[in-house]
Amino acid sequence: LFCQLNCEETLSIVYTEPINYFLQDMYHHLQFAYYQENNLEKSAEATACFLVLNSSHEIMKENKDLLKIKLQYTDDDFVAEKEVMEYAVNRKEMYDLMDFINKNYRWPNEYSMADEDTNEVSESTSQSTEEIEDWMTRYEKLGIHIIAKSVDLYREDRFVADGMLKEEQCEELLTMIKGLEVEKIGSQKFDLKAGQQRLQESPDEEYEAFLRLFIRATDGVRQYTQRYLDRDTQLHLKEAFIVCWSQTYDPETVHGCYPQEDGTCVRFNDMCDELSSQEYTTVTYLNTASGDSQFLNENEQIDSSFGVKCGRTVGFSTGDRHVAITPRTIGERRCAMMIRFTTDEKDAGNDYRDTIALLHRVDELRHAKASKSGIDIMKKFEDEGVKIVKNGSELMGKERFVADGLSSEEQCITLKNMVKELGTAGDGYSGKKSPHTINEIFAGLPLDQ
Known part of the structure; x- marks a missing residue:
């Protein structure tokens, strides 16, 4: 019921x-x-x-x-x-x-204390599972679907999900990598420090919007990962960057090493032997490319592999062996947004907090500039004879005002004559009568007319 x-x-x-x-x-x-x-x-x-x-x-x-x-x-x-x-x-x-x-x-108390304790644990576990499933159902309604779980990928805490980003979001995030240096090994990397530096050196509203999208995207991935893993401890962002891989013009630089999603290239023996219990990594791809992504086992064999495309997200414990297969075609790139999380709040990255603080300062400066501009404009109106005769406090609403002198008598007469000669009948309801009163009909003159 x-x-x-x-x-x-x-x-x-x-x-x-x-x-x-x-x-x-x-x-x-x-x-x-x-x-x-x-x-x-x-x-x-x-x-x-x-x-x-x-x-x-x-x-x-x-x-x-x-x-x-x-x-x-x-x-x-x-x-x-x-x-x-x-x-x-x-x-x-x-x-x-x-x-x-x-x-x-x-409801009668039919159970002993021991039975009650067992029942409470059982109910708690059941509720926790139901809550996770409920959240996953909500994400599925938004178009985010799990396509592979740890059982499919042969290791605990691995997952692959599609739909984390939309096509236009991927394209906008890819603009962050433009103009950045390509390393000899073929990787190109954007991080938050570079984003802060560029915004401070040459403020650009479009670039600022892309940087805000990057922050929102990283937090969206964090929330999803937190829900999926259902860990008791909160995930904190340690570092985040965008990495693009392409074929190097000098194959010797990557001979014998495996390209990593973080933009480095490491030999198998140098890969970590242990999974971190405190750190977790996600990789969200930003374009469709011919280079696959692979997990490796301790015998240097492929555990599992999958293609890359916009919005596909892979999650794994930091230290898990993996390879970012570089596209074979010269000039083709495979790009991804990589995020490392930590459960230790003290280990959380400062760059993320610094970027948010910088964006807040940008908002404050913009607001201050708009306020100053507004004062200057009002002074100009006053000089031309416009007067505020009632303000928001008098009219019981801060957006309300009454002003005199915005138009001269001659301007008012001219506008009225224009409407009388050229105006068309209507009332704001596609030419139909108003639902408020049958007598509310107007003559109007659209600007384009």
């Missing part, structure tokens, strides 16, 4: 957050849309559906009164859809029954 009563709230979850009054608002939108299309009968039906769900809504009752006049309806003519009536009746019955249960039933 409790599950059924919460059904509407569950269905209303959009982008991980529930929308209040989800069902009744659907009929609110329908009522307005039908009215705009002059389908007054369907508008009346939507109004009836809404009022069945919320009979005390004042605005909708006013809409009903308006439709009564236009359609010459009585109250009996406002008939809601059969399904809505059944829904409302069933919901009332369920609420009444739940109320009866809560008032009249008591």
Whole structure:
């Protein structure tokens, strides 16, 4: 019964957050849309559906009164859809029954303390599993899907998910790597320190937007990884960068070593023998490329491999052996956003915090500049004879004001004459009568006309 009563709230979850009054608002939108299309009968039906769900809504009752006049309806003519009536009746019955249960039933203590403790642990584990599945379901609605788990990839804590980024986001993040030096081994690397330096040296709104996207993307991956791993300890960002690999013009520089997702190239014997218990790594690819990504086992054999494409994210414990296969074609790149997380807050990277602080300072400077610019503009208006006769504090709202002198008498007469000669009839409702009053008709002159 409790599950059924919460059904509407569950269905209303959009982008991980529930929308209040989800069902009744659907009929609110329908009522307005039908009215705009002059389908007054369907508008009346939507109004009836809404009022069945919320009979005390004042605005909708006013809409009903308006439709009564236009359609010459009585109250009996406002008939809601059969399904809505059944829904409302069933919901009332369920609420009444739940109320009866809560008032009249008591649950006897049938278990010993030991049984209760065992039961609590069992329930806690069950709830934890259900919560993870619930979050994964929400992410799937956003287009993020797990395509391989640790059991498929032959090691604990490995996973592969698709859909972490959209195509346009990948393209925007790739612009961060432009103009950066390509190492002899064929890797090209952007990090937050480089981003801060560029923004400070030459402020650019477009670059600033890309840097903000990078910050949002890293935090989005962190939240997803935290939910998927379901660890008790919080993940903190240690370092984040974008790395692109391409064929080097001097193959000797990478002979005998394995390209890594972090832009280095290491020999197998130099790879870490132990997985870190405190650090975790994710790699989110930013383009579709011919170079695969591979996990290796202790015998230098391939555990598993998969292709790379925009939005695909791979997660593994830091220290896990892997290879970033470089595309064979000269000039082709495979690019990814790599993030290292740590469970030790003291070990979290300063670059991430410094970048956020820098972006906050940029916001403050922009706000201060806009405020100063606003003061200068108001001074210019005052010099031209414009006066604020009432401000927000007098009009009970900070956005409200009354000003005199914005137009001269001659300008007002000219504008009125233009509308009289060239204006077209309408009222802001696509030329139809206003729903507020049948007498509210205007003549208007669009700027393009």
